[in-house]
Amino acid sequence: MAKVKIQKKDIWIDMTPMSDVMTLLLCFFMLTSTFLTPEPVQVNAPNSVSEVKIPEQDVLNILVTPEGRVFLGTENKNNMQAMLDEMTDKNGVSLNATQIKHFREDAMAGAPMNMLAGYLNLEPEKMGEAIQKLGIPLDSINGGKSEFQQWVSAARSANPDIKLAIKCDSKTPYASIKKLMSELQDMNENRFQLITNLDVKRLND
């Protein structure tokens, strides 16, 4: 019987064009993308047909979770530091170097002032979990400004050109957002931007 000869064929595929395409794609993604800013809590913004873009700089992001917890932060770490300094001065809280370092590494501020030192003492891995149960209080202190209002005015004095951008979950009850907006109105911060996702379907209708 004749041996069945399995012909060994060289199945070499030339990967060079594929590699070229990949490189191009990679370059495209690297150049066009901006990194996601980490947020302490996942928030799903509602849809709208508005096509106004948010500026990249000088924005104070105010995050409101479905439970009505408020976090805020800005992309400029030096401004965040200035805000923290003003807040600790006003509230008589003193922080050590490690705590300040932790604060700078955090994306957003969200701890009440009386719990701030304790929160910043935590390990960085535990901070992400702990902050989800905190939030900046909206209650006025002895009839005066609330901590949230103090933070906003600290942001305003750190950067007078700052714009307010509110990112709120679509399931947040209107009562929470009403309180927040009314506090902003009280301090004459009347212009703000509501962050939304583009509703392409409605736009084309």
Add this chain to the structure above:
Amino acid sequence: MAKKNLSKQKKMDTRVNFTPMVDMMMLLITFFMLCTTLAKPQAMQLTMPSNEDTKQLNEEQKQVTKASHTITLYLGSNDKVWYIAGLPNYDDPSCVKPTSYGKDGIEKVLNEHTTEEGINPVAKIKLAKKELDAKKNAYNSKMTDEQYQEQLKKLKRGELPSGEKVPALTVIIRPLNTATYANMVAALDEMLISNIDKYVIDNIDKLSEDDKALIEKAGVK
């Protein structure tokens, strides 16, 4: 045949295996695709009156706006929405009519709202805006962005390009405490779609007793 193969094997193969490189590229691309946002989020500009002059403003507006140029929206729980066209009739709760969000709901209500002059201003303005957009997006359009914005502003005030003046509607948005943030954004969205510039977000806690009684009778919650 065999000879030929032999002679070929002697040739030095200088091809480089790109497969590992492609693998790595794939990983990098996946990483970038997952960790980035391509589209920047959109924003909706909202300007609220400061709390001190809200009362004054409302009283002024009440004086200048005709009854039939006003629509009040009540945003309730479970994505329900009610509207009152014109002034509320406190004796008749049926003036509060239910509607829904979206194209066949509020948009239709606004579009078909007829003022005392017997015209539908929203529909007219919308038509004029469509023409303006077409002009702007035309193949050899020389319209700059500033010109477009200026024309749009005029339109929103009710000045049509034909010289006709239509009244601009005023919408009062009253989200109840049971409404969600998405409801408020949806209502603001309708203002944007219907080119309505004059709208107020009213605080439900400061409603007059008559209004409170009316919406309770009409079953708004």
